[in-house]
Amino acid sequence: MTAFTRALRRKPARRLTAAGLITAGALFLAACGGDDMSGMDHGSDNSSASATATDQAGDADQAGNFNDADVSFAQMMIPHHEQALKMAKLADGRASDAEIKDLAAQIEKAQDPEITTMKGWLESWKQPTAAESMPGMDHGGHGSGNGNGMMSDADMDELKAMKGTEFDKAFAEMMIEHHNGAITMAKDEQKNGKNPDAKKMADDIIKSQSAEVKQLQSILDRL
Incomplete structure (x- = not known):
């Protein structure tokens, strides 16, 4: 057999070897590429699922993050704030002292949004806005020493009938007692409450x- 014939016989073998290598390489790359794409898709799906699970866990934790003291604080402070707003509104057309007028407006601005916030908490906690019986929230009246500072209906009617300096003095005296009652309730929430938002408001x-x-x-001292 000549060298030329041997060369002819070897060439097909080399072509087959090269073709085999190319095919194997293509299959390898396709497999790697498929794995990469699949991994990317699964990673994205897993990230979305994890984020959703985290959000749901956070919502569930927030919904359950309260105790009886938090509920009582909101249920009692809502009517307490509402009465403060009524007292503040009486200053319009009755108060003569500029500082009393400014303070009444300040009370309205601060306490009205807090009422909305506390009602939102009770709704999210699936609790009634007001309990049927709330110890200590009986309207004992001005100077009754009941600890909550709430005015009786008679007190409110009396304040409503006043004007000028007489109104200013009575308003200051009643609001001091009213505020002290709120402060006592807020201190109780700080001590016994669990919800961080409620404790922050307190x-x-x-x-x-x-x-x-x-x-x-200081207003009373100068009137």
Whole structure:
């Protein structure tokens, strides 16, 4: 057999070997590419599922993150704030002192949004806005020493009938007692509550209303 014949016989073998390598390489790349794409898709799906699960867990935790003290705080503070708003509205057309007028407007601005917030908490906690019986929330009246600072209907009618300096003095005296009642309730929430938002509001009430009590006392001192 000549060298030329041997060469001819070897060439097909080389072509088959090369073709085999190309085919194997293509299959390898396709497999790798498929794995990468599949991995990317699964990673995206897993991330979305994890985010959703985290959000749901957070919502569930927030919904359950309260205790009886939080519920009582909101249920009792709502009517307490509502009466403060009624007292503040009486200042319009009755108060003569500019500082009393400003303070009444300040009380309305602060407490009205807090009422909305507390009603939202009770709704999210699936609790009634007001309990049928709330110890300590009987309207004992001005100077009754009931601890909650709530005015009786007679007190409110009396304040409504006043004008000028007489109104200013009575408003300051009643609001000091009213604020002190709110501060006591807020301190109880800080001590016994669980919900961080409710405890934060309690802290805000203590700070803001303590400052207003000092301001009201200074007004009384000069009237």
